Amino acid sequence: MEHDLQLRAAARAIYDACYPSEDWAPVGFEEAERFRTVHYRQAVGAALQARSVLNDCAVQPTLFAEQTCV
Template structure:
């Protein structure tokens, strides 16, 4: 997924929205990605599904820019 920066950004946004604190996931996105946790895999799956929905509509997936 490191080659698809837009998909990775979408997965990060979903991860942060779904797992906003240590109560939900004990580690942040970068560590979850490195270890391939279930939380990370769920966020990637959600990003892939969102991309498919947007592509079916012919829309461009717009994501916030991270500094």
């Protein structure tokens, strides 16, 4: 994950949205990443799933007539 900054940012956004306080997760994102907590692993899994959906041409609506999916 340290080499994929976009995936890490997505995982952090998901982590922060799903676990906004200590009531939801015992540690913040940085510490959860360091210890690979279940909360962190779930956020990374969600980020990977989101990336695959966002990159799927079949799911993406065509915004412009000349736009093509490669």
